[in-house]
Amino acid sequence: MALVVKAFFSMKFSEQFENRFVRMLAHYPTKRSVLVPTLLYAQDETGYLSPEVIHEIAERLELTDLEVENVISYYSMLTKTPRGKYNVQVCTNIACLVRGGEELLDHCKHKLGIRNKGTTADGMFSLEEVECIGACSWAPAVQVNYDFHENLTTERMDEVLDEYRAKN
Amino acid sequence: MASLVSHPDEVKVVSKRFGMGATNIDRYCELDGYTALQKALEMQPDAIINEVKNSGLRGRGGAGFNTGLKWSFVPKQSAKPKYILCNGDESEPGTCKDRLIFEHDPHAVIEGVVIAGLAVGAHAGYIYVRGEYRYLLEIMQKAIDGAYARGFVGKNVLGSGYNFDVYWHGGAGAYEVGEESALMESLEGKRGIPRIRPPFPAVVGLWGGPTVINNVETLASVPHIINGGAEWFAKLGTPKNGGTRLFCLSGHLNRPGVYELPMGYNLKKMIYDVGGGIPNGRKLKAVVPGGSSCPLLTADEIDLPMDFDSLAKAGSMLGSGGLVAVDDTTCMVKFALRIMKFYRHESCGWCIPCREGTDWLEKTLKRFHSGGGIEKDIDNIQYLSENMLGRTFCPLGDAAALPTISIVKKFRKEFEDHLEGRPCPFEEHLVSV
Numbered sequence: 001m002a003l004v005v006k007a008f009f010s011m012k013f014s015e016q017f018e019n020r021f022v023r024m025l026a027h028y029p030t031k032r033s034v035l036v037p038t039l040l041y042a043q044d045e046t047g048y049l050s051p052e053v054i055h056e057i058a059e060r061l062e063l064t065d066l067e068v069e070n071v072i073s074y075y076s077m078l079t080k081t082p083r084g085k086y087n088v089q090v091c092t093n094i095a096c097l098v099r100g101g102e103e104l105l106d107h108c109k110h111k112l113g114i115r116n117k118g119t120t121a122d123g124m125f126s127l128e129e130v131e132c133i134g135a136c137s138w139a140p141a142v143q144v145n146y147d148f149h150e151n152l153t154t155e156r157m158d159e160v161l162d163e164y165r166a167k168n
Numbered sequence: 169m170a171s172l173v174s175h176p177d178e179v180k181v182v183s184k185r186f187g188m189g190a191t192n193i194d195r196y197c198e199l200d201g202y203t204a205l206q207k208a209l210e211m212q213p214d215a216i217i218n219e220v221k222n223s224g225l226r227g228r229g230g231a232g233f234n235t236g237l238k239w240s241f242v243p244k245q246s247a248k249p250k251y252i253l254c255n256g257d258e259s260e261p262g263t264c265k266d267r268l269i270f271e272h273d274p275h276a277v278i279e280g281v282v283i284a285g286l287a288v289g290a291h292a293g294y295i296y297v298r299g300e301y302r303y304l305l306e307i308m309q310k311a312i313d314g315a316y317a318r319g320f321v322g323k324n325v326l327g328s329g330y331n332f333d334v335y336w337h338g339g340a341g342a343y344e345v346g347e348e349s350a351l352m353e354s355l356e357g358k359r360g361i362p363r364i365r366p367p368f369p370a371v372v373g374l375w376g377g378p379t380v381i382n383n384v385e386t387l388a389s390v391p392h393i394i395n396g397g398a399e400w401f402a403k404l405g406t407p408k409n410g411g412t413r414l415f416c417l418s419g420h421l422n423r424p425g426v427y428e429l430p431m432g433y434n435l436k437k438m439i440y441d442v443g444g445g446i447p448n449g450r451k452l453k454a455v456v457p458g459g460s461s462c463p464l465l466t467a468d469e470i471d472l473p474m475d476f477d478s479l480a481k482a483g484s485m486l487g488s489g490g491l492v493a494v495d496d497t498t499c500m501v502k503f504a505l506r507i508m509k510f511y512r513h514e515s516c517g518w519c520i521p522c523r524e525g526t527d528w529l530e531k532t533l534k535r536f537h538s539g540g541g542i543e544k545d546i547d548n549i550q551y552l553s554e555n556m557l558g559r560t561f562c563p564l565g566d567a568a569a570l571p572t573i574s575i576v577k578k579f580r581k582e583f584e585d586h587l588e589g590r591p592c593p594f595e596e597h598l599v600s601v
Contacts, residue, residue: 027335029249029375035357037338040299061357074359074516077299077341093261094460095418095492097506131343131510132261132460133300136418136490137425138170146302150170 011056017041021060031061035071039078048082076131084119084126086164088112089143092129095136100153104140105129107154111161124165170268173425175442179404181392181412182385183428186272191307193314196275202320204391208283209328211394216287220390222398224410229255229346229383230459230488232476235390239380241370242288248377252284252293253369255351256384259298259343260459261510262490265414265426266384270297270304273388274311278334280387282321283394285332288380292333294355299340308336343514347562348381350516361518362562385414385489405431409475417443419492420450432473439470439493450495454578458487460507461567463574484574499594500579501586504572505533511568522565525556529572539589546583550576 013021020041024034038057039049046053049072051065058068072078088108092101105127109115112125119126135141138150142157149160172187180186190196208216221236242250254277258266269277281293297304312334315321321334342360344350350360352374373379389411393401402410409431415438418424422444429438439445439452446452452467457474462485472478479486494503512526529552532545553569553576560566576583585593 027333030356032357033355036340036354037299040338040340071357071359075299075340075342076513092506093510094456094503094506095262095490097503098419098492098494098498131513132259132263134258134264134267134298135170136262136264136492137416138264139418139424143300146300148170148303 011052013042013045017045032063035061035063035068036075039068039072039075043078048079050080054080082119082123083128085124085168086144087126087128088161089128089130089133091131091133091135091139091141091143093132095132096140099139101140104142104152104154104157107157108161111158124168125161170264170271171425172268173423173427175423175427177433177437177442178428179412179430180428181401181404182269182276182388182414183272183426185276186268188272190273190275191271191311193275193311193318196273200395201275202279202318204394205279205282205320206326208286208394209326209330211286213287213289216283216394219398220287220393223393223401224398224405224408225386225389225393225401226409226476227383228385228389228413228489230260230461230485232486235382235386238370238382239284239287241368242378242380243371244289246289246378248375249292250288250290250378251374251380252281252288252290253348253351253355253374253379253381254281254293254295254384254387255346255348255381256295256297256301257339257342257346257351257354258301258384258488259346260461260488260490261507262416262418262456262459262492263488264416264418265489267301267304268414268426269384269388270301270308274304274308275315276388276391277384278311278315278321280382280390281334282325282332283390284380284382284387286330288378290378290380291331292335294374295334295336296345296351296355297336297338298345299338302338305336305338312336343510344516344562344564347564350562351381352379359516361516364561383488406473406475406478408477413474413486413489415442415474416490417493418490419456420446420452420495420498421493422447429474432475432478435465435470435472435474435491438474438491443491443493446493446495448495450497452493453496453498454494454500454503456490456492456494456571458485459490460492460510461485461563461570462487463570464578466578485570497594499537499592500575500582501533501537502592502594504575505530505537507571508533508568511564515564515568519560519562519565521556521559522568525552525565526568528552529568536583536586537592539586539591541583541586541588543584543587546576546580549583 090105226232345360349363517523556565556569
């Protein structure tokens with residue numbers, strides 16, 4: 001199976017992606033079942049789901065590009081447009097709302113100089129107001145890519161952003 | 169990693185291995201792990217189902233249906249393979265408990281899935297984890313690999329001749345997928361559009377095969393029931409509400425956190441004693457008792473036992489165990505608006521009452537909060553919400569309508585205080601969109 005996949009397709013994903021893809025296909029009675037996690041893993045490597053990536057995955061799973069796009073539009077984590085290297089996702093749902101989630105979002109807007117769903121000019125950060133991320137008891141909470149940051153204050157938020165900036 | 173809390177009133181069953189390194193399979197086995205599976209392998213399937221039924225375990229995802237009864241609906245004979253599907257798409261605002269179970273005790277979930285498989289005669293189980301919980305996938309993968317290596321899952325489980333495979337599956341951000349039929353659609357690689365029922369998943373589920381769908385906490389409770397017995401588990405709670413629950417305390421509380429308390433624990437005590445009361449000398453205004461889809465309770469309505477039946481009697485729901493307390497500085501119009509904004513965002517648009525209802529309600533509430541409300545809108549909000557109830561394929565429409573109806577009914581004066589250009593009396597800025 002691995003050989004077939006590699007011989008047929010040109011799009012370059014990491015070896016880890018390919019191994020996981022082949023392993024996942026064996027877990028389900030239909031190929032299509034791997035679609036949602038596969039799209040997210042692909043996006044983790046390519047930053048966003050470009051027409052090439054969509055076409056590649058559609059071919060692999062014997063779907064049309066349109067069927068794949070139809071699925072992408074349903075899931076809030078999947079995107080067809082590039083985000084910043086670090087996607088700052090601020091929760092403002094009820095548990096975070098009453099503990100300063102909106103103030104945190106406003107603070108990030110000012111600090112980064114971008115609006116909701118915007119990206120900084122250097123491509124470093126993008127900002128997104130998100131729905132409940134499952135950190136209610138540790139509100140207000142933010143996810144930067146997949147990392148949780150909880151019990152935040154505006155001061156702590158600044159430190160978090162600085163830590164990501166310093167990684168480069 | 170989320171921090172743990174504790175309180176003397178806690179009865180630790182599902183959380184008993186939290187913080188004890190039980191992600192490691194050796195440690196899990198030292199802490200009685202996989203002993204329930206060994207016991208279950210020697211039981212008849214019907215005996216397992218009866219044990220779970222008699223324990224009074226009810227679905228911890230929110231619906232509160234008797235778990236053993238749900239399992240008994242799966243046909244004994246089936247031409248198509250049967251499946252166990254563990255619902256870890258935890259997305260109900262206020263709820264953050266399944267995340268802790270995966271993080272601290274992943275093997276308990278796996279063990280529960282295998283026992284459920286034994287009970288209904290399934291040979292594969294899928295553990296669906298919401299996409300945002302990426303760090304948990306690594307924990308789950310390691311746990312599953314360990315369970316295979318030790319023979320707790322896979323071919324010939326512990327030499328019994330019984331085969332059972334366990335897989336995890338990641339989502340990609342969708343609240344509605346927590347609804348069982350939408351969950352199956354998502355696992356099959358589609359948009360999470362709910363299916364019409366009947367047929368129910370127990371008869372026609374994943375890829376057309378009979379499927380048991382249970383919440384993470386429900387399945388993690390199962391090994392404890394097999395080990396401790398139905399009677400012991402049932403006695404932990406109140407009649408028909410067996411066991412304990414992970415209550416996620418959040419909002420305006422001094423000691424928010426996830427606490428495991430017996431079913432039927434008094435809500436007032438939960439807020440003032442376990443949760444440490446309301447900070448800054450303020451007063452409690454309202455409580456969301458079990459996640460954002462539940463009708464709110466006012467501060468006068470909280471002297472009641474937290475179990476499914478008592479909450480239903482009080483006109484609300486125990487839901488998913490997500491308790492959000494809000495103090496008297498909170499604008500309830502704004503609170504209603506934020507809830508509606510969420511449901512409008514999450515509505516898949518498949519059914520018109522939900523798609524149009526959530527959109528119009530959000531618009532109306534937004535206008536209201538920004539000072540453009542007119543008196544007849546108060547009744548319009550009620551009218552729109554009531555007309556969504558029971559008229560949609562999945563409960564998302566109800567989930568949007570129920571809290572809204574309760575807020576307008578119980579806090580009508582706050583809506584009146586917002587009328588005709590008056591600024592919000594709570595001086596909050598507008599919800600940004």
